Each structure stands twice: as C-alpha cells, then as structure tokens.
Amino acid sequence: MSDSRMKILEMLSEGKITADEASSLLEKVSTSRNTTAESMEKTVTDHTSPRYLRVVVDSADGDKVNVKIPMSLIKTGIKLSALMPSDAAEAMKDQGIDLTMLRDLPTDELIEALRELEVNVDSADGDTVRVFTE
Numbered sequence: 001m002s003d004s005r006m007k008i009l010e011m012l013s014e015g016k017i018t019a020d021e022a023s024s025l026l027e028k029v030s031t032s033r034n035t036t037a038e039s040m041e042k043t044v045t046d047h048t049s050p051r052y053l054r055v056v057v058d059s060a061d062g063d064k065v066n067v068k069i070p071m072s073l074i075k076t077g078i079k080l081s082a083l084m085p086s087d088a089a090e091a092m093k094d095q096g097i098d099l100t101m102l103r104d105l106p107t108d109e110l111i112e113a114l115r116e117l118e119v120n121v122d123s124a125d126g127d128t129v130r131v132f133t134e
Contacts, residue, residue: 004029050133060126075107
C-alpha cells in the first residue's frame with residue numbers, strides 16, 4: 001500500500017477527515033500518483049468546518065479573556081431556540097431580540113460562513129480583541 005493511501009487511512013482513523021473525504025482523496029491518489037499526503041492533509045484541513053469559535057481579549061489593565069466555544073454548542077443553541085416558551089420569546093421580541101429567525105437558519109451554512117470570520121480590534125487604550133474560528 002502506498003504512503004499516500006496509508007496517510008489518508010490514518011487521517012480517517014484519527015477523525016481528521018470523514019469517510020466521504022477519505023474516499024474522495026483515495027480516488028485522487030489512484031488518478032494522480034504525484035500528489036503527496038502532506039498536500040492532501042492541507043487540502044482537507046482548509047476545507048473542513050471550524051470546530052471552535054474563539055474570543056480572546058487582552059486589556060491594557062491586565063485583564064485577559066480566552067473563550068473557546070465548540071461549534072456543536074452553537075448548533076445546539078440554535079436548535080434549542082425552537083423549544084423556548086412562546087411567552088419568553090415574545091418578551092425577548094419586545095426587547096428587539098427575535099429568536100424565531102434562528103429556527104430557520106441553515107446551521108451548516110452558518111458554520112461554513114463562520115469559517116471565514118476574523119475580527120481584530122486594537123483600541124487606543126491598548127485593549128486587544130480577537131474573534132476567530134479554528
């Protein structure tokens with residue numbers, strides 16, 4: 001078995017890629033022997049959905065915040081919004097927060113869009129805020 005095929009199978013067993021991605025890569029290996037396992041891993045990594053939403057804050061006062069939110073929690077939160085009691089949803093809507101739109105959000109598309117998210121703020125006070133996915 002070639003090194004490329006072994007690398008693909010290793011990535012599959014480690015959960016770095018899905019079975020569909022492995023199948024696609026194996027097809028590419030059979031058609032092109034010049035493709036290296038490293039370039040395949042980079043290709044898969046570049047196209048996989050982010051696993052975490054990160055918020056990092058460093059204040060000039062010395063306060064530090066480092067939050068790592070699993071994307072699965074975001075997906076679950078969107079789904080749970082549909083279970084919110086109607087009176088609570090109405091009270092939030094009166095305050096300008098309409099959660100009914102979350103029910104109709106295509107979560108996979110949202111997660112894919114978040115892959116490109118990057119917010120970098122450097123304030124004049126010396127505070128730094130970073131929001132990104134990984």
